Structures are given as structure tokens and as C-alpha cells.
Amino acid sequence: AQSVAQPEDQVNVAEGNPLTVKCTYSVSGNPYLFWYVQYPNRGLQFLLKYITGDNLVKGSYGFEAEFNKSQTSFHLKKPSALVSDSALYFCAVRAGNNNDMRFGAGTRLTVKP
Amino acid sequence: DGGITQSPKYLFRKEGQNVTLSCEQNLNHDAMYWYRQDPGQGLRLIYYSQIVNDFQKGDIAEGYSVSREKKESFPLTVTSAQKNPTAFYLCASRTGQTNTGELFFGEGSRLTVL
Numbered sequence: 001a002q003s004v005a006q007p008e009d010q011v012n013v014a015e016g017n018p019l020t021v022k023c024t025y026s027v028s029g030n031p032y033l034f035w036y037v038q039y040p041n042r043g044l045q046f047l048l049k050y051i052t053g054d055n056l057v058k059g060s061y062g063f064e065a066e067f068n069k070s071q072t073s074f075h076l077k078k079p080s081a082l083v084s085d086s087a088l089y090f091c092a093v094r095a096g097n098n099n100d101m102r103f104g105a106g107t108r109l110t111v112k113p
Numbered sequence: 114d115g116g117i118t119q120s121p122k123y124l125f126r127k128e129g130q131n132v133t134l135s136c137e138q139n140l141n142h143d144a145m146y147w148y149r150q151d152p153g154q155g156l157r158l159i160y161y162s163q164i165v166n167d168f169q170k171g172d173i174a175e176g177y178s179v180s181r182e183k184k185e186s187f188p189l190t191v192t193s194a195q196k197n198p199t200a201f202y203l204c205a206s207r208t209g210q211t212n213t214g215e216l217f218f219g220e221g222s223r224l225t226v227l
Contacts, residue, residue, distance in 0.1 A: 043218035
């Protein structure tokens with residue numbers, strides 16, 4: 001079975017400060033890890049993914065994520081937050097030998113001016 | 114432009130009625146998915162299809178049905194057997210060439226049961 005946990009329902013940061021949105025996963029076999037962002041009443045937009053290789057993955061809009069196998073984590077980061085980054089963020093995992101993708105419950109990020 | 118189109122965006126239904134949500138993609142993707150989103154619960158998988166004329170149940174398939182007669186289309190029917198159908202429904206697709214591809218999502222359909 002595969003699962004994802006996002007331990008924080010809400011993250012608040014000031015504009016210009018670094019942000020981190022946490023994600024831990026559980027999967028049998030090699031994990032494929034993804035981050036998505038959702039704006040109100042919209043579908044999810046893909047930000048970045050880890051499949052293999054370099055543990056630091058860079059994605060859209062200045063976001064990056066670090067894969068840590070020993071801690072089974074895949075935290076999303078950005079060096080300097082923008083008010084426009086305020087949205088709902090989802091972490092997802094797919095096992096390498098599986099077809100479906102499992103999502104976390106989501107973390108609401110609020111960036112204040 | 115290529116993408117996924119869901120319709121209708123908003124739908125109201127009386128109890129006891131079946132409704133069908135449309136999902137069409139022109140990305141030439143093999144795999145298509147239906148998720149349900151409820152506040153604080155993330156996305157839960159209803160059904161998915163890897164190829165035409167084949168589909169599998171997800172975690173919450175009870176009260177739902179799907180068909181995959183064409184590669185481009187994966188409609189979801191919410192039946193009267195679904196006890197709590199009010200939710201935001203998301204359709205997604207991905208290439209089936211490898212298992213590493215990300216999902217592409219439609220804009221969602223919000224169903225409200227009156």
C-alpha cells in the first residue's frame with residue numbers, strides 16, 4: 001500500500017521569507033513523488049516530480065523539493081515566498097510498479113504581505 | 114491547445130437522480146482518472162482506466178460508474194446509490210508510455226445535491 005502524509009493543514013509565511021511545505025510518504029518499492037498546486041475552484045497544476053537521480057528537484061515558479069530516502073520525505077521549498085504563492089498544495093506518491101497515485105490531504109499556504 | 118475539458122463546471126441534482134459528468138482530453142493520453150475532493154480529505158480515487166474498454170475501481174467506487182469507449186473520453190456517472198455525492202470532482206489523464214508521468218487535471222465539476 002502507498003500513502004502520503006502532509007502533517008500541516010496550514011502554513012503561514014511572510015512575503016520574502018523562505019517557505020517549506022512538508023510531505024512524508026510510505027510505499028513499497030521505489031517511490032515516484034509529485035507536488036501539485038490548486039487555486040480556488042480550479043484543477044490541480046503540476047509543480048515538480050522526483051523519479052530518480054539528483055535528490056534536489058527544481059520545478060515551476062521557483063519551487064524546489066528535496067527527496068530524502070532515509071526520512072521518507074519530499075518537502076517542498078521556495079527561497080522567497082510571494083503573495084501569489086498562496087494556494088492549496090498537494091503531495092502525491094506512486095509506487096514504481098503501480099498505476100494509481102495517492103494524494104495527501106493538502107496544505108494551505110498563506111503568504112502575507 | 115491540448116488539455117482536459119470537464120463539463121459542466123457546476124451541477125445541481127435532486128436526491129434520487131443520476132448525473133453524468135463529462136471528461137474529454139485531446140492529449141492522446143492512455144490513462145484517465147476520476148478523483149473526488151472533499152475539504153480536508155485531499156483527493157480520493159474513484160475509478161481509473163489504463164486503456165480503452167478497461168477500467169478499475171479506486172478506493173471509493175461505490176455509487177459511481179464509468180465507461181471508456183473512446184480514448185478521449187471517460188465520463189463518470191454519479192448514481193442515486195451514492196449516499197453523499199456533494200463534492201468537487203476532478204478528472205485527470207497521463208501518458209501510459211511509462212509509469213513516471215505526472216497527471217494533467219481538468220478544471221473540475223462541482224456537484225451539489227439539493
